[in-house]
Amino acid sequence: MFAVTLALIAATLPAPQGRTLTVGPGAQYATPQAAADAARPGDTVEIAPGTYGNGLTVKRGGITFRGNGNVTIKPKLTINANDLTFENLTFQGSDRFGAYADGRSNLTFRNFGVSGSQDGGLVLLNTSNVLIDGCEIKGTNARGTKADHEAMTIADGSRDVDVKNCHVHDNGEEGIDVKYTENARVKIHDNIVRNNRGPNIYVDSATHVEVYNNISSGTKNETKSGIALAVEDWSDTRLLDNVKVYNNISYGNAQAGLSIWVQSSGTVSNVQIINNTFYGNKKGSISFDGDEYAGANILRNNIFERQTGHEAFKADHNFVGEPGPRTIDAGSAEDAPAFDIEGNPRPRGKAHDIGAHER
Template identity: 25%
Template sequence: MKNIKEKGSQALKITATVFILAVICMSSAASAANLHVDPEAEEGYTTIQAAVDAANAGDTIFVSPGTYVENLKIDKQVRIWSDSRNPENTIVRPSDPAESPVEITGERVTFSGFGVEDSEKAGILLSGATSCFINNNRAQNSKYGILLQDAESNNINGNVITLNEAGLRLESSRSNTIQDNLIAYNYGPGISLEESSRNIFFNNYFKNAENIEENAANADNTWQSTLTVKRNLIRGPYIGGNFWADIEGTGYSETCEDKNSNGICDASYTLNGGGSDNSPLFPKVPSAVTALENKLDAEAYELGMETRGVEVNETENPAGEQTGENGPEGEENKTAETEASENGTPAPGIGFAIMAAGAAYFLKRRK
């Protein structure tokens, strides 16, 4: 009888605990608020920073289309989404170009759907940030498109990083996931690593004069995911490594062999400084590569190089405009992550002042 009473008492305690936790969770969910930023609205906030300052952890901030001239400081757990999910019509430019227009120092921040540009520092800076989700943004015309400093366990997903002095740079940053991004037509390296390890890069499209800056840290990172049956960003049948192109059209993925026609190069790609991509992507569906190129602006890149006194000798994309049994015309097979990132992408501005400011950096790299 005593054992029965004790078991009944334990069951009652467990039930009460579950009930209390459920109430706490529901209360937390109920307390989360949606804030709206619209400079033309009678109610709400006129700047993104004002909404961030007013938000509590767990709130979501929706931003109306427009150009916001601000240096955002995001130090709390909030979700910031453009209403349109379109980086072309929701732009953040710095009020102080010497600083980043977006600086994130908090945990579990989501920043999605913005064009971020024209900084002498980084378009998007993650400084000490952890577990953040940076998705579907276009970072351009800055010293670095996206810069991670002492940042850990963040997901950089589905962004267009282009026309910067360097595309993506990681400094003393660990365990970050870099996937589904277009990192192309940057004037310096597409990826630059310094004292950063255990990061994973996969299903990215690289097309820069120098895709990976030569550094021993490259060997301390992973350059492919586990081979998985799923559409990749060039509409091949497997998620694996990355697509390696270059400005001359002679990149590894553009010239490798795929004898078994599985959309993966037959041999691994060895990176500068060490490390390798063991499953580099092959353009099994050439029209998909053309579709990605249409999101970029090669002419702006060539013009930017001319301002630096560097001649660009770009050849025609070997993928061409082909369609066929491997890629029906008009078909849009994408990963779920890529679909989320393709709700809208802008045509880049040129940003001559920012380009000129980084000229010394680029020319130094070329010597």
């Protein structure tokens, strides 16, 4: 009876609060790694402004790592646990990846940075339930085309990943890359992705991916578009399916605004390209390379710089030329997004506008 009473009392008590472990000059710990080694689930590691060496390897889950100001950790982050949050931290100068997780879950990266890594920047493999909000990734893939993975890689079974409000720029390979995952349920939105070797945003042999409300510009290699959908030979499934690309602006890229291609064999199916604006791209709005299409593919409500189409795509309500009065209320509501690139509801007038903006 006494043991049962104690159990009932314990059940009514509030859960114990985690500790706060401080890092910095005069703090409890001199380095983030020392604090990580001492932290337990529920703890928060607060890091004072400054630059810290020895990197950070996290082996225990349920911990929040938070920078209080400008915090740089050299050279890299290695994630070997689940249920982790990283806020206001930048990792710099890795000779491999800037931040790496394989087979993990429930990760949050907020106001998170990677710069100057030799290979990929933020690399997630077989990792699920991830929020990436407000990151900056720059100067990665310093090895160039020999680099392993991309500025941001979401690959090999990574699912349920939300990438938003990020600035991914001036990297030596692709910007944001989703690849080799069926039923990925990945959303890439409200990002600025620019001046990468390219493509800036890449979906390769993945299914169930949404790319929307992004600005993509300035790819540097003449074969790389602003946004690309592809099936490469590295894929086991050789399938890209159920991909939606809408409310994006893609301009000033070295190849097309958007490209679709199959390396040697594979299938592209059920692709919707709706309410995007393309202009100033050296090889036009959309480049189609490969004829292995299936399903219902759509081109609708887009602004093109020149006439664009393909027999595998149903094309309607597109406009060729500069945005202007003729694009207002001239679109179709069928399969159109409920909002525009700025989050304004569609339609605002008599009908949906053509292009990324609803005026």
